[in-house]
Amino acid sequence: MDSWLRSRAAVRVRRGLVRRTEPQAGLIDLASNDYLGLAGDPRLAAAAARATDEHGTGARASRVVCGTTGAHQGLERALCRLTGQDAALAFSSGYTANLGVLTALGGPGTLFIYDAHVHASLLDGIRLSRSEAVEVPHNDLAAVATALAARGQPRAVVVLESIYSVLGDAAPLAEAAALCAEFDALLLVDEAHGIGVAGDGRGAVHAAGLAGTRHVAVTATLSKALGSQGGAVLGSTLLREHLVNTARTFIFDTALAPAAAAAAAEAAGIVLAEPELAHRVLRNAQVLALACGTEPSAGAVQSIPVGSPERAATVTAALRAAGVAVGCFRPPSVPDGVSRVRLTARANLTDAELRRAAASVNRALESGLQEVPA
Ligand SMILES: Cc1ncc(COP(=O)(O)O)c(C=O)c1O
Structure with a gap:
């Protein structure tokens, strides 16, 4: 069993697809599902x-x-x-x-x-x-x-x-x-x-x-x-x-x-x-979508297709380095096989945070990041 586990781990490392479980403090949070900011209330x-x-x-x-x-x-x-x-x-x-x-x-x-x-x-x-x-x-x-x-x-x-x-x-x-x-x-x-x-x-x-x-x-x-x-x-x-x-x-x-x-x-x-909390998260989702040049979705989640799993992982890592946490969605978590970065808006994001996050997302997507070879 151990040799099989090691060979599976080596494939993930080679492809840059290792999932991590470290705490992520001090980042602008566009990754969690704490839509209304109530987890810290x-x-x-x-x-x-x-x-x-x-x-x-x-x-x-x-x-x-x-x-x-x-x-x-x-x-x-x-x-x-x-x-x-x-x-x-x-x-x-x-x-x-x-x-x-x-x-x-x-x-x-x-x-x-x-x-x-x-x-x-x-x-x-x-x-x-x-x-x-x-x-x-x-x-x-x-x-x-x-x-x-x-x-x-x-x-x-x-x-x-x-x-x-x-x-x-x-x-x-x-x-x-x-x-x-x-x-x-x-x-x-x-x-x-x-x-x-x-x-x-x-x-x-x-x-x-x-x-x-x-x-x-x-x-x-x-x-x-x-x-x-x-x-x-x-x-x-x-x-x-x-x-x-x-x-x-x-x-x-x-x-x-x-x-x-x-x-x-x-x-x-x-x-x-406080229905204004729900209104606020949808408003923030819309602001974020427009600033990132994507069509606003029906909820708090904005999903940006980036193609391959490797590119999703690279864009996510670049954003983490820029101080922004986003979701990295790739097979088997994507139903249509298209890897994405997922931005989730929250009611308690400030306009300044939304602007800074959107600028980082746009830079990461436009920076011509090359695909990591499989
Ligand atoms: C659509 C959907 N259903 C169910 C769940 C599972 O909920 P929980 O995290 O409370 O187990 C999730 C969580 O990711 C979800 O997105």
Whole structure:
């Protein structure tokens, strides 16, 4: 095994594609998902400290054993208030929320129809469920309709993201929901990049008037705009009850730490009370896109195609050296095989930071950086 691991590592080094896990302090942050700047907000820290005092640092057990605390219940109520959904169930991450809901809804008799650009956690959940599945081209509702009309399975779930994580574009949610209603299917929308950003912060599903409707359910992360850690599934009380009893990543996983639950609940309240935060992140995303000569996207993510993985790594390194952290997206993290640098706007970036960052991005892209030979 060791010699194989060494040979894989050597290939990554030769191609300049080594992923790193060092802290990145002192850079202008266009890489994190802290869209509203709430991860550093003292109100979240105070809520986390209160929950730790009251409940301890760890949840101690699965939610279905004795891991449920008032912090978890408060979080689920706060998420329902924010998104307008009837019920919420908190998971220990967005990843486990997606695995949990997809495996609990899947299996024999369920067909998953999923967009080609959905996140790895959704793909993994579909695979783990051992259901029949059809991939449809990105945002192609005609292909969704064809798959729904041709299905032989009694149940179907259409899986989309409200704002896609790599390209930052939006899904046609209202039309997708209408199709699901017509064919008696469930639309499952991952709002990881929508909540806190779209629809005054209440998410794209709420903005489309779909919150609380029978054919639509939502998954969310608490680790991006909500500045904490964890995930959730939002939908009907019937769905929540099914997940509590069947979702393996809920039942066989220690509950979210009370501090994370309380911080996310505090954030959900702030997002609801201060819609200007969501407006600000979209405004900053637009400023950044225009300054970098790209088309503004639907959300906080601006994605700039740069071609090869090596060039993405080189541009990212040049920007780090210039004091700007950006996301480096390359296979297998890019659905269409096109490597990109990803810029994420945040509500708390100043205009001076946006100008400085955009100038650095433009310089890095224009500096004729040569591709690293494979
Ligand atoms: C679309 C999408 N879904 C789910 C996740 C997973 O969320 P978490 O980081 O909370 O596990 C992410 C995170 O990158 C994401 O972008």
